Amino acid sequence: xxxxxxxxxxxxxxxxxxxxxxxxxxxxxxxxxxxxxxxxxxxxxxxxxxxxxxxxxxxxxxxxxxxxxxxxxxxxxxxxxxxxxxxxxxxxxxxxxxxxxxxxxxxxxxxxxxxxxxxxxxxxxxxxxxxxxxxxxxxxxxxxxxxxxxxxxxxxxxxxxxxxxxxxxxxxxxxxxxxxxxxxxxxxxxxxxxxxxxxxxxxxxxxxxxxxxxxxxxxxxxxxxxxxxxxxxxxxxxxxxxxxxxxxxxxxxxxxxxxxxxxxxxxxxxxxxxxxxxxxxxxxxxxxxxxxxxxxxxxxxxxxxxxxxxxxxxxxxxxxxxxxxxxxxxxxxxxxxxx
Numbered sequence: 001x002x003x004x005x006x007x008x009x010x011x012x013x014x015x016x017x018x019x020x021x022x023x024x025x026x027x028x029x030x031x032x033x034x035x036x037x038x039x040x041x042x043x044x045x046x047x048x049x050x051x052x053x054x055x056x057x058x059x060x061x062x063x064x065x066x067x068x069x070x071x072x073x074x075x076x077x078x079x080x081x082x083x084x085x086x087x088x089x090x091x092x093x094x095x096x097x098x099x100x101x102x103x104x105x106x107x108x109x110x111x112x113x114x115x116x117x118x119x120x121x122x123x124x125x126x127x128x129x130x131x132x133x134x135x136x137x138x139x140x141x142x143x144x145x146x147x148x149x150x151x152x153x154x155x156x157x158x159x160x161x162x163x164x165x166x167x168x169x170x171x172x173x174x175x176x177x178x179x180x181x182x183x184x185x186x187x188x189x190x191x192x193x194x195x196x197x198x199x200x201x202x203x204x205x206x207x208x209x210x211x212x213x214x215x216x217x218x219x220x221x222x223x224x225x226x227x228x229x230x231x232x233x234x235x236x237x238x239x240x241x242x243x244x245x246x247x248x249x250x251x252x253x254x255x256x257x258x259x260x261x262x263x264x265x266x267x268x269x270x271x272x273x274x275x276x277x278x279x280x281x282x283x284x285x286x287x288x289x290x291x292x293x294x295x296x297x298x299x300x301x302x303x304x305x306x307x308x309x310x311x312x313x314x315x316x317x318x319x320x321x322x323x324x325x326x327x328x329x330x331x332x333x334x335x336x337x338x339x
Contacts, residue, residue, distance in 0.1 A: 075324030156194025303331025
């Protein structure tokens with residue numbers, strides 16, 4: 001480690017261990033005498049003979065196409081439920097079914113990779129730092145969303161979802177229900193465990209499709225989420241329920257702001273930790289928590305997700321197959337102080 005021979009450039013040489021995780025965006029931080037660098041990522045191919053890195057949810061052919069300056073088309077729908085506890089407002093449960101089909105470039109994919117939990121290795125955490133000014137964050141460009149016609153959802157008994165069409169806006173599909181609230185034009189439904197099926201009639205851009213998902217029961221966090229997180233100490237969270245093979249996502253964030261109006265600058269830090277439901281426990285290290293700024297109110301969420309259900313649709317313009325997924329996230333959240 002040291003100066004690389006060029007003004008202002010330091011270089012660190014290191015050898016990757018044989019058991020290092022592989023992927024297009026493997027998390028990397030440098031620690032020197034206990035001081036951590038900003039988080040970045042590196043691309044690691046599975047072996048020396050590989051023609052590309054591997055990124056969950058994308059084929060080698062897709063990644064090579066992006067390398068050549070092309071675009072790829074992906075599809076995805078998700079069932080989500082979050083129960084958020086806010087001391088001043090009480091507890092609120094929001095149910096949602098949303099998704100669509102999108103064309104994107106390599107730049108847009110790499111920009112999104114930093115917050116895509118599918119690139120975080122199970123059992124590890126990643127920290128994201130973001131800065132926004134004047135009340136607006138930086139943009140990574142507009143995505144091209146594709147028309148798939150009418151998309152309907154069917155759920156198990158007790159869900160009130162029977163051939164219900166998902167509302168569509170600018171080719172983005174979304175159905176939301178806030179439990180316990182009577183809101184004009186809101187469709188009331190619930191998300192009990194069971195089988196859910198999506199049917200796409202096909203539209204101007206995407207052909208017809210059909211897919212289903214087995215939704216597990218929500219996790220129960222033992223003792224609930226804390227009202228205060230001490231950043232200098234590890235945070236251990238335990239849970240029961242859910243499907244053992246599903247993924248668990250633990251997310252925490254806090255932010256600080258200076259100035260007002262157009263001069264306001266907000267610095268936010270968010271950590272993402274990934275494990276599996278069957279583990280029943282996860283400890284967020286103090287080395288992760290200390291990177292969050294102290295704040296009287298932040299966010300902490302624990303959610304179980306199923307991302308293993310995949311399906312294919314057809315892109316009408318060229319007859320190619322659109323790799324797609326149908327997933328779920330069920331979780332709980334709170335607004336703790338980070339001390």
